[in-house]
Amino acid sequence: MFQKILIANRGEIACRVAATARRLAIRTVAVYSEADAGAKHVAACDEAVAIGASPPRESYLRWERIIEAARRTGAQAIHPGYGFLSENEDFAQACAEAGIVFIGPPASAIQAMGLKAEAKQLMERAGVPLVPGYHGARQEPAFLRAEAERIGFPVLIKASAGGGGKGMRAVESAADFDAALASCQREAASSFGDDSVLVEKYVQRPRHIEIQVFGDRHGNYLWLFERDCSVQRRHQKVLEEAPAPGLSPALRRQMGEAAVAAARAVGYVGAGTVEFIVEQSEAGMSFFFMEMNTRLQVEHPVTEAITGLDLVEWQLRVAAGEPLPLSQDALRIDGHAIEARICAENPENDFLPSTGTLQVYRKPPAASFERAPVRIDDGVREGDTVSPFYDSMLAKLIVHGATREEALARLDAALARFHVVGLSTNVQFLRQVVRSDSFATARLDTALIARERDALFGQHPVSLPLAAAAAVAATLREEQHLQGADPFSRRDGWRSHGPARRRFAFEFEGEPAGAELVYEHGGGLRLEVGGNPLALAFDPTGEHGLDLRLGDARERITVYTQGEVDHVFTDQGAAAIVSLDLLAHAGEGHAEAGRLTAPMPGKLVSFAVRAGDTVRKGQALAVMEAMKMEHTIAAPADGTVAELLYAPGDQVAEGAELLRLTTA
Structure with missing residues (x-):
């Protein structure tokens, strides 16, 4: 086994590899860019080497710098993780020429399967069905x-x-x-x-089902069952589960054997994934080869959960020349597992990536072993800054249960306790997906999010009265903490006789709202929202928790206050409510119409218009790139382009005005 390995990646996969290596008494070396100098994966490793500036092309994609870091630190092998250089045959070949083990397949296998077109031709010759x-x-x-x-x-x-x-x-x-x-x-x-x-x-009603395969240097191959990755947005996976619901044992075996045949055809070594499009029809299911990912996949933990195996350990042992630890006959499926990708993005704004500081990053209780009921793989910590340079994924939440129903319930409960403040995330959107009729009943295909759109977007699980009550209770709790011992220093509206009234102004879901708190003479509280008076009581439960009673309802809630904003988390969902100081906001107005700004920091790729052009509402005006994805900015109304304020290739900050549009 290796004495020291270098991890040529960042984020949660680097942390995961470091954890497995530590358990095997292998020392690890991290590499990092300027943006990642204080990142979690750097702290997780025994040593760390800086390799360049923040953009991937100046750091994580510079394989010559990574190989030099391995040489300088005495690392015997390099684990590429996924993404970046994990499927780069030149990198794999350069490792071999440098006498460093590439923890993955040989360069020839990456080359054969890395280009989708050539891989399809190879599969066609092997008799695997193609789209x-x-x-x-x-x-x-x-x-x-x-x-x-x-x-x-x-x-x-x-x-x-x-x-x-x-x-x-x-x-x-x-x-x-x-x-x-x-x-x-x-x-x-x-x-x-x-x-x-x-x-x-483009296959109609397709499911995306993939097979985990493994090969070693002794000619042994096996498949470790399948994963359903059909729930996607922007052709990227959102939820993954194993085993695939509704897949017959016969079809599972056919797909597994086809995947092993594909791996064997290219002399594959290590962990790989053969991905299939599965067409659903009245006659049943049929599968077509889509591609082979010659690396470990983001969703590998669900396979670990149903098999009880550590696939990263298998990677390390196979790369060190050991045979596969088990035979095909020894593998069994135990229970059901689901993985949710926690991403820094705004689902209500076309999943645009979000950047900022993780002011709050609180996770549900979790364990790290493969069959843990709840497991979290992440590469961030509270206080970290999420930059625009890399993928938007913050963490993976993996749950395991005896049945799919148990796993679903466990996933929703864990998502409810995943609290992030400081940037937009998809956590609440994931809860909506998990609760949707299509996902709950396993009516899966890649159009699920579009089909369930009305149930997934624009949902407000936390009502205005509950959000206002939470904000008021948080304010009162803070005032009680600050007040002095004598009644005349109290800041909670106390009067020596008769009730007192206190008005609150809020902004909730983009709309102004108000509430009136009544201090009853007997000591009770009553909150009026929208003319509906309800008794209010609360008890603090920890630093941010509240046991809240509003009318006949009782809720256990968590409130994090950041400036004027109270971030409210409940069992039903989460919401943000802004407490307005009307004097402080006097004179503020809406942004002038026709000002088009960058929705996130990133690079301006191109303009689709020139100054003087007449445009229609919805017409594409510009393309931006952030977190490795392109995003089109469209005209909000009919008008004329007055001025372009940047040039293609420029880096722009969030909120920067890109162009001016004169509207009718």
């Missing part, structure tokens, strides 16, 4: 558009060298093809250094 499409080398836009018309719309454009939803677009008609192709190629070049794409038929 109809074009997987060739010609990349002229007119030719690809003609191929899309031959295949028949809708089609899916996919980056040949890609993964994780980068460089992927569904296209409904020929009129939209050229713009989608250009966007895919830019995103693919930015993320993978290769702008080539393939075009496939």
Whole structure:
């Protein structure tokens, strides 16, 4: 076994590899960029080496610097994690030439499977079913558009060298093809250094089911069952579970054997994932090869949960030359596991990534072993800053239960106790997905989020009266803490006789709101919101907790106050309510119409208009790139472009005015 390894990655996967290595008495070396100098993964390792500036192309994608760091520190092997260089055959080959073990497949296997088009051709020769499409080398836009018309719309454009939803677009008609192709190629070049794409038929009602495979240097291969990854947004996975609901043992075996055949065909070594599109019809399910990811996957913990195995340990042992620890016959499925990706993004604003400081980062109780009822893999800590340079994922929440129903209940309860303040996250959106009829009843396909849109977006599980009561109770608790011993120094509205009234002004869900607190002569409290008076009482439970009684309802809530904003977390959901000091906000007005600003920090990729152009509401004006994804900014109304304020390639801050639009 290795004495020391270098982890050529960041975030939760670097922390996870470091934890497994520590258990095996292997020392670890972290690499880090300027933005990650104080990151959790740096502290998790025994040594750390700086490798460059914050952008990935100046640090985590500079494999020569990573190999030099391994040489200087005496690391015998490099674990690439996932993303970045994990599927780069040049990096794997450079490791071999430097006498350093690459903890993954040989460069030849990465090359064979890394380019989607070539991999499809290989699978076609091996007799694995393929989705109809074009997987060739010609990349002229007119030719690809003609191929899309031959295949028949809708089609899916996919980056040949890609993964994780980068460089992927569904296209409904020929009129939209050229713009989608250009966007895919830019995103693919930015993320993978290769702008080539393939075009496939967009399968209706597809499920995304993948098979975990493993191979060793002794010619042994096996598959560790499947994962359903159908719940996606922007072609990126949101929830993953194992085993796949409704998959018959016969189909599971067919897919597993096909996945092993694919791995065997390229002499695969280590952990890999063969991904299939599964078409659902009245006749049953049929599967088509989609791609092979020649690395460990983000969602590998659900496989660990149902098998009780540590796949990172398997990676290390296989890379060290050991045979696979088990045979196919020894593997069993135990229970059901679900993983939720906790991301810094705003689902209500088209999942735009969010950056900022994790002012509050509180997690549900969890354990680290494979079959833990609740497990959390993360790469951040409270107080960390989330930058625009890397992927938006903060953590993975994994639950395991005897049945899918038990796992679902456990996941919702754990999400309710996952509290993040300081930037937008998808935690509440995940709760809505888990509770949706489609997910709860396992009616799964990649269109689930679009199908359940009305139930998933614009939901307000915390009512105004409850949010106002929580904000008022938090204020009173703080005042009680500050008040003196004698009654005349009290700050809670106490009077020597008769009731007293106290008015509160709020902003809730973007709308102004008010509440009136009545101090009863007998010592009780009554809160009036919208003309509805309800008795109010509360008891503190810990630093931020409250046992709140409002009318006949009793709620255990948690309130974190950040400036004027109270962030309220309940069993039903979460909300933010702003306490307004009307004097402090006097004179403030709305932003002038026609000011178009950057919704997040990032790079301005291009403008689709010039000064003087007339535009229609909804027309694309500009494209920005942040957290490795492109985002289109559209016109909010009909008008004329007055001025462009930046140039393509410029880095812009969140809120920066990009262009001025004169509206009618």
